[in-house]
Amino acid sequence: MRNEMHIRFSAVSENESFARVAVAAFLTNVNPTLDELTEIKTVVSEAVTNSIIHGYDHDAEKFIELSAVLEEGKLDIVVRDEGHGISDIPEAMEPLYSSKPELERSGMGFTIMENFMDEVSVESGPGQGTVVRLTKYFAAKKALCN
Amino acid sequence: MRNEMHIRFSAVSENESFARVAVAAFLTNVNPTLDELTEIKTVVSEAVTNSIIHGYDHDAEKFIELSAVLEEGKLDIVVRDEGHGISDIPEAMEPLYSSKPELERSGMGFTIMENFMDEVSVESGPGQGTVVRLTKYFAAKKALCN
Amino acid sequence: IGEIQRFIRDDGTVKVSRSLKETGNKIRRARDELTKSLSRSPTISEIAEALEISTEDVVMAQEASRNPSSIHETVYE
Numbered sequence: 588m589r590n591e592m593h594i595r596f597s598a599v600s601e602n603e604s605f606a607r608v609a610v611a612a613f614l615t616n617v618n619p620t621l622d623e624l625t626e627i628k629t630v631v632s633e634a635v636t637n638s639i640i641h642g643y644d645h646d647a648e649k650f651i652e653l654s655a656v657l658e659e660g661k662l663d664i665v666v667r668d669e670g671h672g673i674s675d676i677p678e679a680m681e682p683l684y685s686s687k688p689e690l691e692r693s694g695m696g697f698t699i700m701e702n703f704m705d706e707v708s709v710e711s712g713p714g715q716g717t718v719v720r721l722t723k724y725f726a727a728k729k730a731l732c733n
Numbered sequence: 734m735r736n737e738m739h740i741r742f743s744a745v746s747e748n749e750s751f752a753r754v755a756v757a758a759f760l761t762n763v764n765p766t767l768d769e770l771t772e773i774k775t776v777v778s779e780a781v782t783n784s785i786i787h788g789y790d791h792d793a794e795k796f797i798e799l800s801a802v803l804e805e806g807k808l809d810i811v812v813r814d815e816g817h818g819i820s821d822i823p824e825a826m827e828p829l830y831s832s833k834p835e836l837e838r839s840g841m842g843f844t845i846m847e848n849f850m851d852e853v854s855v856e857s858g859p860g861q862g863t864v865v866r867l868t869k870y871f872a873a874k875k876a877l878c879n
Numbered sequence: 880i881g882e883i884q885r886f887i888r889d890d891g892t893v894k895v896s897r898s899l900k901e902t903g904n905k906i907r908r909a910r911d912e913l914t915k916s917l918s919r920s921p922t923i924s925e926i927a928e929a930l931e932i933s934t935e936d937v938v939m940a941q942e943a944s945r946n947p948s949s950i951h952e953t954v955y956e
C-alpha cells in the first residue's frame with residue numbers, strides 16, 4: 588500500500604518542531620525503532636532549518652513544502668522551498684561548509700542527511716529555490732535488526 | 734503573527750492518528766492545556782473519519798486536505814474531501830443521525846464538533862465533496878481558565 | 880556480562896510504540912497530579928517540564944497511549 592502526505596507550512600522556526608513531529612506521526616504506521624525515528628526527525632530538522640535560514644532568511648510570509656511517501660518499506664521525503672537557492676551545490680554539501688558561519692551554523696546539515704539517509708539529492712539554483720530529496724529503506728533496515 | 738499549515742494525505746484510516754498528532758504538534762506553539770488538545774484532536778478525528786468513511790467509502794487512492802491557521806488566539810481548521818458529499822446538511826448534523834448506522838457509527842460526529850468548537854460550518858452537495866470549517870478561540874479560553 | 884546485556888538491550892532496536900506507551904503512562908500520572916495541584920488542566924509545557932521531556936514527546940506519547948473508547952467517555956461524561 589502507498590501512503591502519502593504533503594504539508595505546506597509557514598517558514599517560521601516554531602514549525603521546525605511541527606514538521607519533525609508530523610513526519611514522526613506519519614511514520615508511526617511502520618512502527619520504526621527509536622533510533623530510526625530520531626534519525627529521520629534530525630534529517631527533517633536540518634532540511635527545514637536550511638529552508639528557513641538560508642532559503643528564506645527568516646521570512647515568515649513564505650512557505651515550505653514537506654512531503655513523505657511510504658511504499659513497501661521505502662520512505663521518500665522531499666523538502667522544498669522557493670527561496671534564494673544554492674549556486675554551488677557540491678561546495679554546499681561539503682562537510683563543515685557554511686555560507687553563514689557567523690550564525691554558528693555547523694556546516695554539517697547535508698553531511699548529517701547523507702549519513703542518516705540512504706539517498707540524498709539536491710536540486711537548486713540561484714533564485715530558483717531548493718528541493719532536497721531524501722530516501723530511506725525501512726524494510727531492509729528492519730530485517731537486519733530482527 | 735499568522736501561522737498556517739496545509740496537509741494533504743491519503744484517505745486511509747491509519748492517517749486519522751497522523752492528522753490528530755499533526756494538528757496537536759502545530760498547536761504546541763500556543764501551549765494549549767491537555768484538555769484543549771484532546772478536544773481539538775477529537776474534533777479532527779471526527780471530521781477526518783467522516784471524509785474517509787462517508788466521503789470516500791474507504792478509497793485509499795483519494796486525498797483529504799486538512800488546514801490549520803493560527804492568528805491571534807484564533808484557530809481555524811478546515812477538513813476538505815472531494816467525495817460523495819451530503820444532500821441534506823441540516824439532517825446530517827442532527828444528533829444521532831447517521832446514514833451508516835449498520836457500521837455502528839454513533840451519528841454524533843457533528844454534535845461533537847459543535848460541542849467542542851466555537852463555530853462549525855459545513856459546505857457540501859451530492860457529488861461535490863465536503864468542506865467542514867471549525868473555529869476555536871484560544872486566547873479567550875485561556876483567559877477564562879486562569 | 881551485565882554491561883554486555885545492557886548494551887544488547889539498548890542496541891537501538893527499541894520500538895517507538897513501546898517507548899511511547901511507557902511515556903504515555905507517566906503523562907497520565909503527571910496530568911492527574913498537576914490537575915489537582917493547579918485546579919485546572921495542565922498545559923503541554925507544564926507536563927513536559929514535570930517529566931523533563933520535550934513537548935514533542937508529550938504530543939507523541941499522549942497519542943500513543945490513547946484509549947480508543949476515550950472519545951465516547953469524553954462526550955458522554
Ligand SMILES: Nc1ncnc2c1ncn2[C@@H]1O[C@H](COP(=O)(O)OP(=O)(O)O)[C@@H](O)[C@H]1O
Binds near residue numbers: 633637679684692696
Ligand atoms: N534551502 C536552502 N536554500 C539556500 N541555501 C541552502 C539551503 N540549504 C543549504 N543551503 C546552503 O548550503 C550550505 C550548507 O548547508 P548545511 O550543510 O546545512 O550547513 P549550515 O546550515 O550549517 O550552513 C548553507 O550554508 C547554505 O549556503
Ligand SMILES: Nc1ncnc2c1ncn2[C@@H]1O[C@H](COP(=O)(O)OP(=O)(O)O)[C@@H](O)[C@H]1O
Binds near residue numbers: 817818819839844
Ligand atoms: N465528509 C462527508 N462526506 C459525506 N457525507 C458525510 C460526511 N461527513 C458527514 N457525512 C454525513 O453526515 C452524517 C452524520 O455524520 P456524523 O454526525 O459524523 O455521524 P456518523 O459519522 O456517526 O454517521 C453521516 O452519516 C453522513 O451521512
Ligand SMILES: [Mg+2]
Binds near residue numbers: 636637696697
Ligand atoms: Mg543547515
Ligand SMILES: [Mg+2]
Binds near residue numbers: 841843
Ligand atoms: Mg462521523
